[in-house]
Amino acid sequence: MDIKISDNWLRDYLKTKISSQELGKFLSYCGPSVEYINKVGNDFVYHIEATTNRPDMMSVIGIAREANAILKSFNKEAEFLPLKIKALSKKIKNELPLNVEIKDKNLCSRFTAIILDNIKIAPSPKWLKERLEVSGIRALNNVIDISNYAMLETGQPMHIFDYDKIKNHKMILRKSKKGESVVTLDGIKRNLLEGVIVTEDEEKLIDLCGIMGGENSAVSPETKRIIVFTQIYNPLLIRKTCQALAFWTEAAVRFEKGVDSEGTVTALWRAVELLEKLANGQIKSNLIDIKNIEHKQKKVKVKFSKINQLIGIEIKPRKAVFILNSLGFKAKIKKDEIEAVAPSWRANDINIPEDLIEEIARIYGYHNLPSILPSNQILEQETGLDFFWEKKVKALLKYLGFSEFYNYSFISAKDLENFNLERNDCVKIINPLNTDWEYMRPSLIPSILKTVADNENNFSEMKIFELSNVYIKKTNNVLPDEFPMLVGALVDKNDKNLFFKTKGILETLFEELGILDIEFKTGDVQNFQKGKTAEIFLENKTIGFLGILDQKIASCFGLKNIPVIFNLDFKKLIKKASSEKKYKEISKYPLAKMDLAMIVDESVLYKNLLAVMKKAGGDLVKNIQLFDVYRGGQIGPGKKSLAFSIEYGADNKTLSGEEAKEVQNKIIQAVQNELNAKIRDGQ
Secondary structure (H helix, E strand, C coil): CEEEEEHHHHCCCEEECCCHHHHHHHHHHHCCEEEEEEEECCEEEEEEECCCCCHHHCCHHHHHHHHHHHHHHCCCCEEECCCCCCCCCCCCCCCCCCEEEECCCCCEEEEEEEEEECCCCCCCCHHHHHHHHHCCCCCCCHHHHHHHHHHHHHCCCEEEEEHHHCHHHEEEEEECCCCCEEEECCCCEEECCCCCEEEECCCCEEEECCCEEEHHHCCCCCCCCEEEEEEEECHHHHHHHHHHHCCCCHHHHHHHHCCCCCCHHHHHHHHHHHHHHHHCCEECCCCEEEECCCCCCEEEEEEHHHHHHHHCCCCCHHHHHHHHHHCCCEEEEECCEEEEEECHHHCCCCCCHHHHHHHHHHHHCHHHCCCCCCCCCCCCCCCCHHHHHHHHHHHHHHHCCCEECCCCCEECHHHHHHCCCCHHHCEECCCCCCHHHCEECCCCHHHHHHHHHHHCCCCCEEEEEEEEEEEECCCCCCCCEEEEEEEEEEEECCCCCHHHHHHHHHHHHHHHCCCCCEEEEECCCCCEEEEEEEEEEECCEEEEEEEEECHHHHHHCCCCCCCEEEEEEHHHHHHCCCCCCCCCCCCCCCCEEEEEEEEEECCCCHHHHHHHHHHHHHHHEEEEEEEEEECCCCCCCCEEEEEEEEEECCCCCCCCHHHHHHHHHHHHHHHHHHHCCEECCCC
């Protein structure tokens, strides 16, 4: 998360004489990265990247505390000035009661609140406005601005409600029910999923907890009495709600990453202090402090030997303890180890000895560690077979003239409908970024069809492919099946044999992968033209198909030309792939080459014809190559003419012309008898 911190504000809690530029440099060396610093009026603003595991640094005080430890490690004079709050010194009369009920302790681990009267709504003073605005928050009025100011200063989000708008002054915190909605402060009605943390009074929802308050409980110019409250909400539920609503606020970002459980009261008193000074507020209730989950101090131990082993140099025990204490730990030396109690604001990210070592190394300075290359030989990591074949297939397709495309793994409801895919059978995304990305795609074909449509105006011919995962929905809300598919699309409106050329490309691909038992069988596949589609089998199990897209589907995707598509299950394909190559010696004797043309019924498959010819010719047939296919009026309807070039040869002698002719005659007789072929004149 990127945050903006005012230098003037920071120095309220950090006493040091170094310049803002130096401070930014030292912070970047050992702590949060200061991306840049810019001057605003008489102030400097640090643009800081606070990492997710350090929500304590999403505040002015958090950065001041971190800077103090870092500056001291560089032997710079610095002092952290903690926030000092004067809490109630005596119990006051509880004039304005508030009844708070929390239905489930897991929703809110701590809830603190107090009520103030005689509030005067007015503009904030100039200094407060300036600090908010350089931090990226627009100033509104003194009460709202104070809640934002206290949040930026302490890191603890808080809300302020109009006390008189809460029915019977009762707040009930619970999970939302199915179909409920709330209008938030920004005037937007938000429909809630079941299980969202909400607060209601006795007649309405008044708060979308941890994210934004309700419009019906908001402070207005007429407000006189207010409820100020700070809380610790369940971070997981806050995050899920933000994702479902696609809506984040400054408060929500902090809550979802984890807020200091022991900082709620301090932040509350800071806000009260400012409300008394700047809004004429007067405390009219006791402090409400509900602790559903008690904070337990976390104690972590680490041995000196392990510190030095992992960091790579010897760090003196006293130096290591000094570093940890400067960061707010309570650390001490015990025999051959350090025992450290993590501060409450680090409770979520300090768990094991390595966490302490990281803190010691970080503040000591990674730049102070020696740069020594490993002395042992670095072994190359063995590449997984799946990755090997993925690279191999992509390279082969590139050499066959294809271009690779990468598409999003999401798909729209419209594309599912256009490709006759049922929405209920697909994985729906709970919080899609837009309507084009509502579902995880169960097929790569719609995506590649859109790619073809996007490029048709620029290219008259296309050969493209994608190798990516598809996602198949499973029952019982478990994770979907996820596996890779290989899909390709070819477009060339002037090539009437594009289907067969694509088949030849696939045969070349299979051959290069060492897969020889592939079989193409005519079949019907949804969304593809009947009679112009072939299922692809490997060892009698289907692994995909090849076909010409149906005209209606092409129109749905706005295609001008009809593409040929192949779709292969990549996992099944590479299971039988092999890099092993087999060679046999080239014959020492010349081959006899003869042509053979025949007319057969359209229903006769090439593979069946080839099998008959090879069987009849036996070992003397060395190669059969189809070089011409003709259909037309000269041979009649329902017929096709096929012309082959056949090479004959023996392994132990040169065949004579008569011997080659004898073998060819056997082939002719076989195709006539078994396939009712008619030999063309001149054979």
